[in-house]
Amino acid sequence: MTIAPISETVLGPVDEIPFGEGRTYAVGPDMIAVFRLRDGSLRAVSAVCPHKGGPLADGQIDNRVVVCPLHLYAWDLATGCSQSGQPPISVYPVRVDDGHIILGD
Amino acid sequence: MTQRLVVIGNGMAGARTVEEILARNGDFTITMFGDEPYGNYNRIMLSNLLAGVEDEAGIYLNDLSWYADNGITLNAGVRIERIDRFAKVVYATDGTATPYDKLIIATGSSSWTPPIKNIHNPKRGFHQGVFAFRTLDDTRGMIRYARDHERAVVIGGGLLGLEAARGLQNHLSDVTLLHAMGHLMERQLDEKAGHMLQASVENKLGIKVITNAMTTEILGKDRVTGVKLADGTVIPCDVVVIAAGIRPNTQVAADSGLTVERGIVVDDQMRVQDEDDIYSVGECAQHRGNLYGLVAPLWDQAKVLADHITGRDVEAAYTGSKLSTKLKVAGIDVASMGLIAPESDDDEVIIYSEPKKGVYKQLIIRDGALAGAILVGDNSKAAGLIQSFDRAQALPEERAEMLFDIGGPTGEVKPEDMPDDAQVCNCNGVSKGAICGVVNAGCKTVSGVMDSTRAGKGCGTCKPLVQRIVEWAAGGEAEEDPAASWYVPGVPMPKPELMAAIRKYELKSVSSVFEKLVPGGEHDAKSKMGLASLLKMMWADRYVDERDARFINDRVHGNIQKDGTFSVVPQMKGGVTTPAELKRIAEVAEKYNVPMVKLTGGQRIDLLGIPKEQLPAMWADLDMPSGYAYAKSFRTVKTCVGSDFCRFGVGDSTALGIAIEERYQGLEGPGKMKLAVTGCPRNCAEAYVKDLGVVAIDGGKWEIYVGGAAGAHIRKGDLLCTLDSAEEVIRMTGRFLQYYRENANWLERTYSFVPRIGIERIREIVVEDTDGIADALDAAVDEAVQSYKDPWKERAVPATPGQFRTSLPLTVLPQVPVRS
Ligand SMILES: Cc1cc2nc3c(=O)[nH]c(=O)nc-3n(C[C@H](O)[C@H](O)[C@H](O)COP(=O)(O)OP(=O)(O)OC[C@H]3O[C@@H](n4cnc5c(N)ncnc54)[C@H](O)[C@@H]3O)c2cc1C
Ligand code: HEM
Ligand code: SF4
Ligand code: SF4
Ligand code: FES
Secondary structure, eight states: OEEOOOOOEEEEEGGGSOTTOEEEEEETTEEEEEEEOTTSOEEEEESBOTTTOOBGGGSEEOSSEEEOTTTOOEEETTTOOBSSSOOOOEEEOEEEETTEEEEOO | OOEEEEEEOOSHHHHHHHHHHHHTTOOEEEEEEESSSSSEEOGGGHHHHHHTSSOGGGGEEEOHHHHHHTTOEEEETOOEEEEETTTTEEEETTSOEEEOSEEEEOOOEEEOOOOOBTOEETTTEEOTTEEEOSSHHHHHHHHHHHHTOSEEEEEOOSHHHHHHHHHHTTTOSEEEEEOSSSSTTTTTSOHHHHHHHHHHIIIIIOOEEESSOOEEEEEOSSSOOEEEETTSOEEEOSEEEEOSOEEEOOHHHHHTTOOBSSSEEEOTTSBBTTOSSEEEOSTTEEETTBOOOSHHHHHHHHHHHHHHHTTSOTTOOOOOOOOEEEOOBTTBOEEEEEOSSOOSTTSEEEEEEEGGGTEEEEEEEETTEEEEEEEESOOTTHHHHHHHHHHTOOOOSSTHHHHSOSSSOSSOOOGGGSOTTOEEETTTTEEHHHHHHHHHTTOOSHHHHHHHHOTTOSSSTTHHHHHHHHHHHTTTOOOOOGGGGSSBTTBOSOHHHHHHHHHHTTOOSHHHHHHHHSGGGOOOGGGHHHHHHHHHHHHGGGOOOOGGGSOHHHHHTSEEOTTSOEEEOBOOGGGOOOHHHHHHHHHHHHHTTOSEEEEOTTSSEEEEEEOGGGHHHHHHHHTOOBOOTTSSBEEEEEEOOGGGTOSSOOSOHHHHHHHHHHHHTTOBOSSOEEEEEESSTTOTTOGGGSSEEEEEETTTEEEEEESOEESSSEEOOEEEEEESSHHHHHHHHHHHHHHHHHHSOTTOOHHHHHHHHOHHHHIIIIIIOTTSOHHHHHHHHHHHHHTOOOGGGGGSSOSSTTTTOOSSTTSOOOBOOOOO
16 A cells, blocks of 8 residues: 655545546646545545556546546555556545545645 | 354365355354364365376365364364264264264265275285375375386276376376276266277377276285286286275264265255254265265255355255266366266257267257257367256257357367466456466456456457366366356346346435445445446436446546547448538547547547547537447447449338437447348348348348347347338337347347347247237337437536546646645
8 A cells, every 4th residue: 555645735626526436636746536435535546547547537436446447457445456466556645624625634 | 042063074065064154154163073184175176186287285275274263173183983963962083072053964975995806905904006086195195106106007987087097197107097887987978978088098198098897806915016807907007096986974974873875865955864953965965865976066055054054044955956077187178967868759969079089079958958968079168068057048049059169269279278378368468377376366256357357358258268267277166156147246136136126126326226235335336337227228217317327438428548538429320421511520620630530330430539628519519419439328220322322222221220220329238239231131231240230131021130249259140030111120129129128237248148048039029029028118118219318418518517627637737736
C-alpha cells in the first residue's frame, strides 16, 4: 500500500461527483481520481491506470474496488493494491467537509 | 450446545467433509483419526509424484497448521479399532477412548492383493520388491526401491496400473504391464478402444503390455527376481507393483455391528443404516448399492453430509453420481463416461475410428441425451462431453460437432505439450505459466483463474484452453464453481431465479438488487453492467437508471479507446446514407480535426479519437442519432442492395433492413445483436453469420437464420423459419430477440445461446408457440421499442454533473489552487 503524502487542498463541491462515480482533478503535478461511494464517503487514488494508462475515473466502482475501463483490472480503493498482480496505485487521504472535497491532511 | 464430532479417516473424503462442515459454521468440537501419519494430501497426485512432475510439498490439501487453525484435534498415525455405538466411544490402537456425539466414518479403501503365490512375506507384509499403490508411504517406498533397479512389472491394466507404469518409467528403464482381462481399462473402454490404447501405450510410451495375463507366482527367494504367469511364461523383474483394484475399509464398522455389505450401507443423507448419529462418506460408503472409487462423488456426498449434520438443510439428499474419468498419463488421452456399450436397439451409437493415429471416439445417445462416451487419442472434446453427460444437456443436431471442432481452429493444443511461456490469452497476454502459477497457489476454479489473470476475458476464444489448462494444472482436481451458473458474479443466483426475485420484490434499480438479494448487501462493481442491462430489459420505462451502474461507454454513449478518447458512430440504417448526410459528417470531421475517419464492418462511418468533452457539440453538429456501436445492444442491420438494383435480387433487402433497424434500434440485451438482410442466397450481406440474418428466397419468401457468428468464433446460423412477408419477418425478429434478451446469460452471444437451448426448442417457442408465450414476447419487445430514446439527445442537458468532463489530461485540466 502506498499512501502518498499531500498537503491539504480543497478540490471543489462534493456535488460535482455523482454517487458511485469518479472525476479527475489536477493537483499540482498530480492527476487524482476522486470517487464518491454510494455510502457517501470519498476515495482518492492516482488517476492514471498503471497497466496501460487507462482513465480510472471512468471506471466502475463498488465500496471496495475500482475497475479500469480499458482492460477491466481492479484495484482496492482503500489500499491501492491490485487484485490481479498489477502494480499498485497511490491512495490519498480525502474527506468531505461542509460540502467540499478536502484532499490531504 | 457444542457437540463432539469424531471423524475416523483423515483422507480426501474425511477432510473435505470437515471443510464443508466448517464452511457451514457447524458448532462442533472436532477430533480426527488418521491411520497415515500425515495431514490430508491429494491421493490423486500420487501418480504425478511418482512421475516426478509434482513434489511432496505440492500435494498437501490440508497441512498440519490447517487443523490447528480450525481448532481440530488431529491424531495422525492413530488407527481406530472399534466403535462402541451404545456408549458412543471409539477405541484407538494406542489405547485411548474418545467419546462422540456424532461420528463420521471415512476410512476409504485399501489396495486389493490378488491371490498370488509368494506375494506376502510373513515378517514384513509384502515380499521385498513388491508394492501396493495407494498411500504416500507406498509411493515413497516404490520410488526409493525403483531408483536402484532396472525392471518393473505392474499387475493391473486399469487407470491406476497405467498411471503406475508410466510413473515408474521415470525411475527405471524397463516396464511391463500385466492385465488379467482381454483389453486395458475394460471397465471404462470397449474392446476396440482398449486395443487402440494398448497400441499407443506400447508405441508411444514404450511400455510392454500383456493382456489375458494371470499372474500366479512371485519368483525370488529374499527379493523379487521375476513373476510367473498361468501359461508358464516367466518375466524377470526387480520390482512388482500391484494395482489390481481396491477394497473398501469396512472391517472396523463390521466388527462394531454396523450394517456392512460390500461397503458401509448409508441412506441418502449419508447416515449409516439404522444409526442416528453415525455417518459414512467416501470410498467406504455403499449408497443405493453403489461404491465409488473416484473423488467427484465424494465431493457431492460431503456437501450433503455437511448440510444434514449441521442442520443447514436436513432435507439435503445425495442421489448418486454419474461417473466420468480421464487418464492422467501425459501424451495419452483417454476419457470415458457412462455406458461403454449400447444396451438396447434404441440407443444411438456414433463411432469414429482412425487406428493409424490411435484415435477412437464413441458416443452413446439415449432419448436425446448423452448416455456414454469413450475418447482415446484425442481429449479435445472431453470437457464439453463430460458437461453434457453430467447435466443431460440438449445435444447439437449435427452430432459430429460433439466429436470435432467444425469450422473452428483445428489442431487443439494440449496443456502438457505447451511451453510455460506460451501465450494462452492473446488479448490480455497471459501465458500458460501464469495460469499454472495461480492454480498452484490454490485457485482451482476456471472463473477464479480468469479473474486473477484476466485470461479469457478478452475475445473469449481462449476460454476452453484456459479451462483445459486449469484442469490439467489442478490434476483432475479442478473445482466446479458455483458462481459459474450465476448471471453476474456478485449476486448468487442464476438468471431465472434472479428475474423471479427482481419481480417479486419489484427491484427497479441496481443498488436495490444488491441490497435485497446479496447476503450482506455488498455491491459489486463487476456485476453492475449486467444488472443494469437486465433491469432495463425487465422494466423498460419503469427502470430506475442509476448512472454509476453503467459502463463508461453507456454513460457517454461512445466506445472508449485506448487513450481514453471515444469513437462516434452515427446511425446509418441498413448502411444507406445520403449526400447531405455525408457532407455533414465530412464537415464535422474537419471542424473537430478528427484523427481518423473509418468505415466500420457494420456499414457505417466511425469518427475516432474524440475527447469526451467534445462529444455533445459534435453530436449536435452531426444531428444524427446514435448508432449504438458501444453498447451491449442491437447494433446494425447490414444489407445488400437487393432487388431494387441487383440483377440477382429476389427481395428488397435494403428496405427490410432499414425497417428492422428503425424498429429495434438501441434495444439493450445480454450481448451485442448484429443483424443482416440479404437479397438472395448469394449472401452478399453475410446474413448466414449474424445473430439474426434474413435471406430473401425466390417466391417472395424470407428465411430467418439465428445464432450465426463471424467474429473470433465462426458459426453458420440455424434456419429458424421461412416467412411470406416483410411484416412477419419484423415481428419474428422482435420475438426472437426478446426471447434471447430474457433467457441468455450475461454476455452470452446468440452463437452460444442458440445451441445451448437447441434450435428445435427455440422454433417451438417463438414460431410454433407451443408454450403460449409468443404474445407476451411480442408485447414485451413492443414496450422496449416504445421506450427508445436517442441517447445523443443528452447533449442538451447533461444527465449528471461533469458527465463529459475529461478523465485524463488529454488537454490541460483547470488547475486547482494549492493551499499551503
Ligand atoms: C494413485 C492414485 C491415483 C488416483 N487418481 C484418481 C483420479 O485421477 N481421479 C479420481 O477421481 N480418483 C483418483 N483416485 C482415487 C481417489 O484417490 C480416491 O477415490 C479418494 O482418495 C477416496 O477418498 P476417501 O477419503 O474415501 O479414502 P482415502 O483417501 O483412502 O482416505 C481414507 C483414510 O482413512 C484412513 N483409515 C482407514 N481406516 C482407518 C482406521 N480404522 N482408523 C483411522 N484411519 C483409518 C486411511 O489410512 C486413509 O488415510 C486415485 C487413487 C490413487 C491411489
Ligand atoms: C471489447 C472488444 C471489442 C470492441 C471494442 C469492438 C469494437 C468494434 C467496433 C467499434 C465495431 C464497429 C461497430 C459498428 O459499426 O457497429 C466492431 C465491429 C465488429 N466486431 Fe467488434 N469489438 C469488440 C469485440 C468483438 C468480438 C469479441 C467480436 C467477435 C466475437 C467482434 C466482432 C466484430 C464484427 C464481426 C464486427 C463487424 C460488425 C458488423 O458487421 O456488424 N468484436 N467492433
Ligand atoms: S477492432 Fe476488433 S479486431 Fe481490431 S484490434 Fe480492436 S478488438 Fe481487435
Ligand atoms: S445477396 Fe443477392 S441480392 Fe443481395 S447483392 Fe448479393 S447477389 Fe444481389
Ligand atoms: S489500462 Fe487500465 S486495465 Fe489496462
